[in-house]
Amino acid sequence: MRKKPNLIPRMEQCAAVLESAPEERRGRWLSDFPAFSQLHLELGCGKGRFTAEMAAQHPDILFAAVEKVPDAMVVAMERVCARELGNVRFLDRDAANLLEMFAPGEVSRIYINFPDPWPKKKQFKRRLTAPSFQKLYAEVLVPGGEIWFKTDNLPLFEWSVEELRAGGWELREVTNDLHGQGISGVMTDYEAKFHAQGVKINRLVAVKREGTLCG
Template identity: 50%
Template sequence: MRQRYKPWADDFLHNHQNLIIPNPGKQRGKWQKLFSENQPIHLEIGTGKGQFIVGMAKQHPDINFIGIEVAKSIVVTAGEKALEAGLDNLLLIHVDASHLLEYFAPGEISAIYLNFSDPWPKNRHEKRRLTFSAFLKQYEEVLIPKGEIIFKTDNRGLFEYSLCSFSAYGMLLEEVNLDLHVIEDPLNIMTEYEEKFSAKGQPIYRSRTSFKN
């Protein structure tokens, strides 16, 4: 995602530490204490500009949401959307998801969303894909037993790779959708990318998988 430099981003992060949580490793195992209600926590990895996670938090007030975004200028944009929405069931963190176990304790998360992740198409970059087995191992640890991963992408190659990765890991494939918008799911919240690609008639792929434990 192309980033526009925001010289005031550091000030925004400093002034909104109740929304974009600093030092998230200190909250490991204690995230529920930061929310007003004790309810399931869902995690989006790669929040982008925040349209999806803000929409989900509005649609599901009975769920607490945490969004991870590594790019500072983008997490600030998501933070602006979250502030405008005035939600008390949404938090953001500015970290790299490759170190997920540093921020979340085993069984702390109920579901994980992977939306339009970088496909890393070259074979030598396979280990960077968010559906690579090393990432799945981390997801399995932080999720509750039988916790779900909901994955959406416009990239058919990444989708096929991910289905194979899920199956090889021994996960249960509960949904495999090759054109999400044909079914017109009323509960589907679109990301910025999803709106762009679906408007061009490009199919959106979605899978829903869970761990067997």
Template identity: 40%
Template sequence: MRLRHKPFANDKLLEYKEFVVEKPEEFKGKWQERFEKEQPLHIEIGCGKGRFIIEMAKRFPEVNFVGIELQTSVIVSALEKQIEEQLPNLQLLQVNAKDLMDYFDDGEVDRIYLTFSDPWPKNRHEKRRLTYDSFLTVYKAILNNKGELHFKTDNQILFEYSLTSFSKFHAVLEEVYLDLHNSEIEDNIMTEYEEKFSKKGNRIYKSVITF
């Protein structure tokens, strides 16, 4: 999908420094300083336009959230939602997921969400998949001992690949849903893509792992 260029995006991200972390390396090990209260820290990698992370922050005020998105023209939409909501337990971060150990200390994060990540279907792009071995190494480092990785997708091939990747990494598969929307799970908050794909009849897959 081609991203629509938004020439105002960079300036807007710089304008709202109370919501967008400009120098995240300075908060490594000190993320609680960005929030009003010291609470469990959950991050979403690839937060897109922010629907999921905004709704999570609204529903769970007892948790601090960081939405992470690399694309400027996408994360600015999440920022616009946050400007409207003014949620004290949400921060936004524009960085590459492979570099998260530069911004989060060992064991600093309580939960990671991967929601409808790019499947990168071509074999030559395997290393770009967010469930590839090198990314799992990053997640394991920044999660605490009880930390969880929550992964959702509508792409069956990516889901099967990810389960294999988790197994090879010796992660513990805590939960698996092969048809999330027809399961007994409660309080499922959908992303924009999840709603779009589920309306088309696509099955939604989810897994929860620990390291």
């Protein structure tokens, strides 16, 4: 991604929504923010179209948006600030470090939208639906907690279905054409672009149950 001019001053302008030391909130997210009933995570929020719209539609939920590229995240932060949404915190971190930021059973739902596909076999372990990541999610989610996953990439989706089943998740709402009957749910930036090009969107919900493999 192209370097954004004035990244630092732009981040500082939105400092109110940036969580500079998320590790210190571990185990305390909902007690630190008692106005909210649940904590939802978004991994790789990018420029934040989904983040901002979900937060606006669900003011009772606290959204923690994790993004490892600040040049994308600053756009998401500006969107949230412009709409004066008080229920989003941005975490300038890698999803691989989730356990440093969230305690077991602290999270109700995780959104993974259009993650990098990592198409080569030797890169599969980097996919956000890879077994090592699944174990982190199972650790931080409540029993019955959910992963909401969307992608345009069919090979990644089919691989993820297999890997999630192997990890003991219950799969629901599995579809290869989410918007086949008209727009369904809140779109992300990538999703809006792909949908406009006529690309079909794959989606599933993975539910944590007793047999789900934890870290």
